[in-house]
Each structure stands twice: as C-alpha cells, then as structure tokens.
Amino acid sequence: MATFTACILIDARSAGARLPRQLAVVAPLAQAAGEATFTLWVLDDTGDARLPRIAQRFGARLVSVAPLPLGQRLNEAIASSSGDILVFPGIGNTTRAEALARLAAEVAAGRLDAAILPTRHAGRLARLLARLRRLPSGDGLCLSRSWFERIGGCDPELDEQAFRELLERLQACGARIRPARVDSPSKA
Numbered sequence: 001m002a003t004f005t006a007c008i009l010i011d012a013r014s015a016g017a018r019l020p021r022q023l024a025v026v027a028p029l030a031q032a033a034g035e036a037t038f039t040l041w042v043l044d045d046t047g048d049a050r051l052p053r054i055a056q057r058f059g060a061r062l063v064s065v066a067p068l069p070l071g072q073r074l075n076e077a078i079a080s081s082s083g084d085i086l087v088f089p090g091i092g093n094t095t096r097a098e099a100l101a102r103l104a105a106e107v108a109a110g111r112l113d114a115a116i117l118p119t120r121h122a123g124r125l126a127r128l129l130a131r132l133r134r135l136p137s138g139d140g141l142c143l144s145r146s147w148f149e150r151i152g153g154c155d156p157e158l159d160e161q162a163f164r165e166l167l168e169r170l171q172a173c174g175a176r177i178r179p180a181r182v183d184s185p186s187k188a
Helices: 010-033 053-056 070-079 097-109 124-132 145-150 162-171
Strands: 004-011 036-044 061-066 085-088 114-117 139-146 176-180
Touching: 004 010, 004 070, 004 097, 010 036, 010 053, 036 053, 036 070, 036 097, 053 061, 061 085, 070 114, 085 097, 097 114, 097 139, 114 124, 114 162, 139 145, 139 162, 162 176
Parallel strands: 004 036, 004 085, 036 061, 114 176
Antiparallel strands: 085 139, 114 139
C-alpha cells in the first residue's frame, strides 16, 4: 500500500445523535499505525457543550465553524486541513473502517478519483422515516483533494444537497467514480 494521508470529516449538525456511532466506526483508522495516516475531524456549528468530550473520546479534532450552509462549512474546514484524500463517511451506519481504508488507498493510488460510500439502511421503513424527516442522504464520499480543488469544492450556498451537487460536478468533469460495495460486518 502506498503512503498517503487522509482527512475524515464529519459534520456534527448533519450527524446529530448518530455522531458517536459514526465516530466509533472511523476512529480505529485514526488510531492505527501504518503507511496511511488518517486524521479525524468533527465540524461543529452547534456549540453543543457535549461535543468536546465526544470528540476527545474518539481522538477527533473538534473544529468550530460558523453556522453556515454545509457546503461552506466543509470548504472552510478543508481549506485548513491536510491530506491527499478527503473522506466524508455519510450519515447513519457507515461502512466498516477497513472498507473505508481500502477505498482511500484506491483513490490515493490513482485507480479512481472518487468513490460513493453507501450506508447500510435498516430497511424501507428507515429510509421512509429519513425522507419524511428530511435527513441528508446517507451516502458518503471519498475523493482526492486534487479533484475537490479542481472543481472548486462544495457549493457554499448548499446545505443538504452539498454532497449530491459535488458528486454531480465530479461526474460532469469526467472524474472516475464508482459506487463502493457495502461490506457486511464480519461475524465472529
């Protein structure tokens, strides 16, 4: 595996009550020693007093951002971050840490420019409830920083649609994108 750095960004407002579960899934990447270095960032525009403790528990850097649309929050955080690869795990039950690491390695190696990270949904009822509550899409995204910068980052005026619009622009510009396979959890 080639050496690379990746920044995992999770927006606290979008994640809501699912934030600790999301962090529990991706935290092992930031704690593992290896050829790849993962940093974990939690973006906070809520001022929730519990977030510093939560971020510390999972070894994440808590980044305070202004209460702006999601696209602008992400652009500001990414501008101050480092990493060749940007990982947005998505909302809900994200794929396993090992699957995220493999996808980041594929993007870092240049085999693809971006990968859509689908989440495991509990079923039709969960999807319907998410739609009724107008929750953001559960899918995440893993992409190279160079492509993020090439297309001008996220649209700073978009909130819930920021990722979907970013993906559309990546596709329109000819980025090599593929949906990632959802790995089922291993049974011990």
